[in-house]
Amino acid sequence: MGESTPAVNVAWFKRYRYMGSKGKEATQRLLAIVVIISMMTMMNIPAPVIIFFAIVVYFVWRAVQRSEQQEIGGIFDFYEKAHNILRDEEKRWYGFEIEDVIQSGERILDLMQDAPPLVYFTLGSLASRSGDHERAVNYLSSVVEDERGDELRCLVPSPLLKRYVNVLRKIEQEPAVAAPTMAAVRSLERSRRTRAASLLAENRERLSVAAAQSPLHASPQASPQIAHATSSETASASDDLVHKPVASNTLLTSVQRLPIAEVLRDVYEEEKKTA
Known part of the structure; x- marks a missing residue:
């Protein structure tokens, strides 16, 4: 996948910007602004003040909207980059390349307290690929053994998670709009269903072997x-x-x-x- 990936994401994000719940929320915000301006007019507030207030609110609204789009787009970009690394086990990647993708995924966790379980699994798979078995166990256990790994238990989502799910359902209905993104999501979900538990056990075993071979656990014996x-x-x-x-x-x-x-x-x- 080449450098055109971010452009593809931007294109279909613009297409779905006003669809579904996103459009409903935009309409509600616009009506709220109109009501506030009407009340300011009835209070005999000077017109320049009202106009200035409307301009400020508009730019703040646009900035928040753009930030939300970038945050949602960053999740799917993370899926695509991770998929490129994980799909070909024979290809040799530099450690800093994998670490850069891991850090982009960890930024998602900083933004979303209820991040999708697929993000945790993808982070665990990348950490396992890079040889960081302790971090891999941390993320994979969140998917396999924690409530965070069960989407059915998420009943009170954050606004960012709701928008993420809305966009995900849209591209599931029309996968041709973002074919590379949909392919990455499906591949990662398939791997999560079939390999999450075994990958967790494998990394735990490697951690145990490494701990047994560490100098603190080795019993020194004098040479002959x-x-x-x-x-x-x-x-x-x-x-x-x-x-x-x-x-x-x-x-x-x-x-x-x-x-x-x-x-x-x-x-x-x-x-x-x-x-």
């Missing part, structure tokens, strides 16, 4: 050369102790220590004499 040298030194020291001549009795008696009571008695007697 070191063990032989240590035993030789011990034997030599023992021989020295056995064959060393014993000191004479006069030497031993010269170094004998007096009992502490006798030492104290001598000290007291010397102090009495000096006194």
